[in-house]
Amino acid sequence: MKQNIVTVTLNPAIDQTIILNGITLGKVNIAQNVHKSPGGKGINVASCLADWGLSANATGFLGKANINPFEILFQSKHIIDSFIRLEGETRVNIKLSDILKGETTDINLAGLKMTNDHFQELLKYLKNIVNEKSIVVLAGSVPEGLAADSYAQIIKIIKKLGAWVLLDTSGKPLKESLSVKEKYLPNCIKPNQHELSQLAQKTLLTQDDILQFALSLQEKGIENVVVSLGENGSLFINKKYAMHAALPPIKTISSVGAGDALVAGLIAGFHGNLQFEQIAKLAVAFSVAKLGHIGPHLPNINEVKKYVEKVKVTLLK
Numbered sequence: 001m002k003q004n005i006v007t008v009t010l011n012p013a014i015d016q017t018i019i020l021n022g023i024t025l026g027k028v029n030i031a032q033n034v035h036k037s038p039g040g041k042g043i044n045v046a047s048c049l050a051d052w053g054l055s056a057n058a059t060g061f062l063g064k065a066n067i068n069p070f071e072i073l074f075q076s077k078h079i080i081d082s083f084i085r086l087e088g089e090t091r092v093n094i095k096l097s098d099i100l101k102g103e104t105t106d107i108n109l110a111g112l113k114m115t116n117d118h119f120q121e122l123l124k125y126l127k128n129i130v131n132e133k134s135i136v137v138l139a140g141s142v143p144e145g146l147a148a149d150s151y152a153q154i155i156k157i158i159k160k161l162g163a164w165v166l167l168d169t170s171g172k173p174l175k176e177s178l179s180v181k182e183k184y185l186p187n188c189i190k191p192n193q194h195e196l197s198q199l200a201q202k203t204l205l206t207q208d209d210i211l212q213f214a215l216s217l218q219e220k221g222i223e224n225v226v227v228s229l230g231e232n233g234s235l236f237i238n239k240k241y242a243m244h245a246a247l248p249p250i251k252t253i254s255s256v257g258a259g260d261a262l263v264a265g266l267i268a269g270f271h272g273n274l275q276f277e278q279i280a281k282l283a284v285a286f287s288v289a290k291l292g293h294i295g296p297h298l299p300n301i302n303e304v305k306k307y308v309e310k311v312k313v314t315l316l317k
């Protein structure tokens with residue numbers, strides 16, 4: 001039984017969400033409001049898990065100069081803070097939330113530059129704490145200075161230690177992590193439609209295009225392939241099942257972190273040894289419940305459970 005949950009965020013961010021009543025590019029736009037919240041994929045996962053009552057050990061790299069909001073989040077949600085502190089500032093990512101259209105535009109910056117010494121320090125830490133009872137989430141972009149196969153390197157080490165690994169990344173780091181021997185593949189991946197198309201090197205337009213490519217990845221040896229499709233829900237694929245799960249859209253306050261909330265729901269489900277269909281329902285419920293909040297937060301557990309009951313699942317295999 002897997003027990004301890006570790007999340008790794010190589011490139012965290014403070015998300016600055018600017019609320020606008022419509023955006024016109026090339027013109028002056030007046031903001032309605034602005035919110036700043038500590039984020040980055042693995043941190044968002046740990047934060048949603050905390051709201052569900054599961055404690056995670058969060059690690060990766062943070063800049064010392066603007067660390068306060070992260071430390072406040074970790075303390076308030078009892079997240080174990082194992083971040084390696086670096087000189088300088090963690091990046092600030094801009095999220096333009098157009099409440100008129102219900103659309104969010106993300107402007108993600110590069111972040112702190114890393115060195116191989118930083119990476120080795122992280123590997124050393126992971127070797128110390130990861131074991132056969134660990135569930136490890138590796139999530140987000142790879143910062144400047146680290147090799148594109150950084151996740152592949154981490155996965156090889158922690159799978160040798162017996163960990164179960166979920167990888168949520170895109171582009172070259174995703175490709176590199178899947179171009180390895182079967183025993184070093186992640187146990188689960190969660191690309192969105194765009195990221196899956198990048199991996200496929202062609203635009204996957206229809207649900208069937210997406211399903212066929214996701215099935216081919218599962219057949220290659222990735223036990224669980226989850227594809228998030230925004231307002232169209234998600235596909236969940238393992239050896240036995242392929243299913244589509246979704247909830248009708250709710251009033252979206254911010255879609256930033258919906259993918260991370262989906263990952264948190266997957267982890268909560270796998271950690272609880274739930275049946276695959278229940279895992280899918282929990283993941284979708286987490287992601288939709290998050291839409292009502294700015295930042296990586298879920299409503300209370302009972303409200304999330306109400307969403308779970310409403311998730312519609314369709315078997316595709």
Ligand SMILES: Nc1ncnc2c1ncn2[C@@H]1O[C@H](COP(=O)(O)OP(=O)(O)O)[C@@H](O)[C@H]1O
Nearest residue numbers: 192228229230231233234248249258259284287
């Ligand atoms: N407008 C929406 N209506 C209903 N569900 C949504 C909506 N936007 C996101 N979701 C849920 O959040 C999940 C993750 O969203 P998505 O945008 O695909 O992730 P990512 O942020 O990783 O691109 C979706 O699979 C879906 O369950």
Ligand SMILES: O=P(O)(O)OC[C@H]1O[C@](O)(COP(=O)(O)O)[C@@H](O)[C@@H]1O
Nearest residue numbers: 039040041093140141257258259260
């Ligand atoms: O690590 P990346 O890929 O640059 O993404 C970082 C951004 O993604 C987020 O984790 C949100 O991700 P999702 O909307 O995909 O769940 C933000 O908090 C952060 O600004």
